[in-house]
Amino acid sequence: MHTLTDPPADAAVLSDTETVAAPPQPRTLALGFTGDGREYFRIWVVNLLLTLATFGIYSAWAKVRRLQYFDRNTVLVGASFDFHGNPRAVLAGRLLSVVLLVAYHYAFGFSTTFGVMVIVGLLLAFPYLMRGALRFRLGNTSYRGLRLGFDGSVGQAYLAWLPPVFTFLMPGALLALYPGKPGLATLPLLLYLLWPLMHARIRRFQHAHLLFGDQHASYEVKGRRFYRFYLVGGSLGLLAAFCAGLAGGFAGAAAGNGRSAALFIAVFTGVASAYLAYLLIGPYMVVRVSNLAWSNTRFPGIRFRSTLPARDFMKLQARNALFTVLSLGLYRPFAVVNVYRFRLAHLHIEVDGDIDVAASRVTTRDGAAGDSVADGFGIDLSW
Secondary structure (H helix, E strand, O other): OOOOOOOOOOOOOOOOOOOOOOOOOEEEEEEEEOOOHHHHHHHHHHHHHHHHHOOOOOHHHHHHHHHHHHHHOEEEOOEEEEEOOOHHHHHHHHHHHHHHHHHHHHHHHHOHHHHHHHHHHHHHHHHHHHHHHHHHHHHOEEEOOEEEEEOOOHHHHHHHHHHHHHHHHHHHHHHHHOOOOHHHHOHHHHHHHHHHHHHHHHHHHHHHOEEEOOEEOEEOOOOOHHHHHHHHHHHHHHHHHHHHHHHHHHHHHHHOOOHHHHHHHHHHHHHHHHHHHHHHHHHHHHHHHHHHHHHOEEEOOEEEEEOOOHHHHHHHHHHHHHHHHHOOOOOHHHHHHHHHHHHHHOEEEEEEOOHHHHOOOOOOOOOHHHHHHHHHOOOOOOO
């Protein structure tokens, strides 16, 4: 026979009307963009004219205006992002980037010793500057007063960036050091077989050290998964070369025989191959890498899901490229807005409960010089 006993003093007693609170259900949030091409076109034209009038000095202010426009028009749950970067700090970084680029291009023209010193300097400086770029861009971005951030260490930056920088710089350096032995310059090219792993490590460095308030991101992706993207991208490149060569052959046959026809075929095939590769490989790699990386990035209670469609993105980029060429570059701001809106539309955020409680501490970071140097080398960090 069972007997009833008094509950422990620390036990929770529920009345007949009380129920246990259910855990918050996940909600999928969509990012939106409230800007448009015409509005950004006016900003773009003013930035371009002032940059030309000031011999490039205004480009720092132009960059801040551009980032502020896109961040302030990016909306999540009724609130927009914001960018707080200092244009003067960006200008200092731009000047540094010009110095580094000039030194890289003309180093061996002065002397072999100076050239080697510049190459070593770039190898040592570039990973540090790329880390600074991420810290500056994210640390000056906020959402509802909460700063984003990046806490990757200097050592981790060198592990991520030193191998690809070495692979990129060594062929040119060896060719300049040993002009009579061009075969030596091809030896570092074997390292490109490891390029997918290098790319994977860079993405890990970028995503695994993101901060939202005081919350750290987690990121788990095997590097070998990037090989599939490069194999497919290489196949698309071969397909583009084959199609361009076939079209060039037919065009050359129609033009007749002779040296002029052969020259026409060669030029046409080269230009068409590059253009088709740009329209196929570039969008494909962006879609596959973005989907993989973002869909495996998460914060406590916050998960990302990227669903970019490769074919639709290729069509969008092809249309943007065509209109940009036909408009002599004036369609460029519309193309940028189209791509940005398209990518946001396919990036979804799943949260448990309220996104406002996902972070509790605001952090700020510096490093504008690294961000501007990254722009100088043609590297886009705003993924």
